[in-house]
Amino acid sequence: MSDDWTEQRIPDQRDRVAIVTGGNTGLGFETARMLAARGATVVLAVRDVEKGRRAAARMTGDVAVQALDLTSLESVRSAAADLRASHPRIDLLINNAGVMYTPKQTTVDGFELQFATNHLGHFALTGLLLDQLLPVPGSRVVTVSSTGHRIRAAIHFDDLNWERSYSRAAAYGQAKLANLMFTYELQRRLAGHGTTVAVATHPGVSNTDLARNTPAALRLPLTVLAPLLTQRPEMGALPTLRAATDPAVIGGQYYGPGDRRETRGYPKVVTSSPDSYDQDTQQRLWTVSEELTGVTFPLR
Structure with a gap:
């Protein structure tokens, strides 16, 4: 057998429940589709329910749709309550949804859009659903980060919402660095619980609509180079699928594409930036995230 980890190596997922945020498009769609095809009960947790229903109709298997707007803590709490009621047992929580390089925007709760969507919304959702995961042997929380966590990335505790100045790339870098720090601290x-593990992933450079807000000066070069740099969403989803289903996965690992630049290829364990492993910053971010969201995790 080849060492390449492909879709065909996803184990049987029957009797498992998977929640996939942003499961109606791009990497989330492919992740959800492949899990459902292997027998999982899949819930697409999405902002646009109608788009979610159309996506579910294109999948084979047991697929439902749940309204979830990660930019609204009220919506996150409502979605979590619905999911707890309909799924007392959850095997996989895949924090996939995200935005990238958006113009400066503030959410209804007063947070910068990229930090709110990519980190705070998922932090809150995970905390609110963790009681459904903890009793389940082999359950996993998989959070999708990005190689962008290395680009101008730091956790700006003195200005998390970019009120003094705003950089699309730096704000994205902060949010994606936060994804990793959250994963490592959660793990x-x-x-001590011995059941649930937390794992991080990144898709490399995948051909999805996530980059629609890329600055105009970069769009033409990226379009020209796309055939050399990008890979299909089906390939970009494989690191997440491996993190979610490979029996050999260990909590705290980080999976990405296997070529030397981590842009393309079959998934393998990769290493994140030195900053992402700073435990003092991880713990401080955790405390601040609990304060901002009002969500406290059922963990000591």
Whole structure:
């Protein structure tokens, strides 16, 4: 057998429940589609329910749709309540949804859009659903980061909402660095429970509509180079699928494409930036995230 980890190596997912945020398009769609095809009960947690229904209709298997707007903590709490009621047991929570390089925007809760969507919304959702995951052996929280966590990335505790100045790339970098720090700190807190593990992934450079807000000066070069740099969404979803289903996965790992630049290829364990492993910053971010969201995790 080839060492390449492909869709065909996804184990049987029957009797497993998977929640996939942003599961109606791009990487989330492919992740959800492949899990459902392997027998999982899949819930597409999406902002646009009608688009979610159309996406579900294109999948084979048991697929439902749940309204979830990660930019609204009220919506996150409502979605979590619905999911707890309909799925007392959750095997996989895949924090996939995200935005990238958006113009400066503030959410209804007063947070910068990229930080709110990519990090705070998923932090809150995970905390609100963790009681459904903890009793389930082999359950996993998989959070999708990006190689963008290395680009002008830091956690700006003195200005998390970019009120003094705003950089699309730096704000994205902060949010994606936060995804990794959340995963590593969550895994440390889960370690004593022996059931649920937290894993991070990134898709490399995948051909999806996530980059629609890329600055105009970069669009033409990226379009020209796309055949050399990007890969299909089906390939970009494989790191997440491996993190979610490979029996050999260990909590706290980070999966990405296997070529030397981590832009393309079959998934393997990769290493994130040195900053992402700073435990003091991870713990400080955790505390701030609890304060901002009002969500406290059922973990000591």
